[in-house]
Amino acid sequence: MPPSCRRASAVAFVLSLLPATGVIAALILGRPGMAAVIFGTTFTVIGIGAVVPRCRWFGPHVSRLPEGVRGVCLTIDDGPDPRTTPALLDILDAHQAKALFFLIGGKSLSHPELVREIERRGHAVGNHSQTHPAARFWSLRPWQLWREVAGCQESLRSILGGAPLWFRPPVGHHNFFLTPVLRALGLTMMIWNCRGFDGVSSDTRRILEVIGRGLAPGAIVLLHDATPVSAEVLRGTLELIRCQGLAVEPPPAPELKEA
Template structure:
């Protein structure tokens, strides 16, 4: 996916949903390998979370950070998975990296302690639906159930109401964008896809990341949904290469 030229953290113009791109300015953080953990959302007296009201521009998918600095956002999809997530967390800890984990509700329900560990290590917790369906073929009620159940469980598990959402496969629809906005969540896409989910081999994953990454890239990775040993091995190789090339890592603010 290619990039355009507006900012995601403050809004800005966006093109249509299908195939749209958006370059964005990075969050106001120092150029270090850390990003502070988010605080829980406000709660009204009834106990219901207060969702941020998004502008129309903020409701569109974000594809890149701004390219003014050598900053990369790492995103991890489809977990948590007890086979691979702990190794990914340990690797990120080694390099002082904070990432965004897009979690599937069913997996959150099965591995709540692992979800809390992700949050406690300062990573950002984000919504990736309850069952990982193709949202383009679901009614609004079903889309809302997928997103709301996941956000509610993440809130109960970590004390954080997620403010970022990623549609499975990047397959957004007008309905899913509306529901995500209703729940106070912005939509994060990606600009570098090594297709690690297809298990093309560790060398292929490494090559695709290093050839396509650039300042402002959002890189897609997977720690769940199957055998992700190739992804883990690739991270072990390309993370030090990016660090040696002068890249810093960030996670968009919750």
């Protein structure tokens, strides 16, 4: 971890201790009510900031394309997977659509040929952490976040010769230690504003209904690789985009700021 990242993480860590200090001080002063308020407020802020993907309390991110863009951006998480990724690439080719694949570093090292094929077909590749610790990513400490994010960067660099510029946290969770890590690695965080929960559901009809309601000009659509319905959901999403008179935009440049 570079010194600048260590310093920023240290500042974030010290700030994270302030609420605990306030609770202890209130208890020492015999103000249990105040201690409860401080604790409850802190717990709420940390909880919302960590697990609500589009919350900006812990750092900046992109969750939609700029105003005036008439198309949508397709993003596909959790690959590569030899059981599903080839079919997704063929479907995208058939629709002449390009996507941004957020890949897991460990899986990429197991299937480097798929990573190279994604790039060869004109798609972009993003960082989705090295091991995808979905249940605990929000609680990782600075050095643990560094291992996850920098590890994925190095895995993808070893395969492609270059590292991604976009990062997406597992299940969209993040904390105040993540932003210094991303800055040190030159990464921009991308979330989404349209999804059908295809990572946890196999009801394709319901998934597409939810996606259809969220489609709009400028949408960043979240889809998943490596599920039993990945191909069907992608095919249906592309048809919804066509029926709504929208287009699939190429993955945006990392300098893009939230409109």
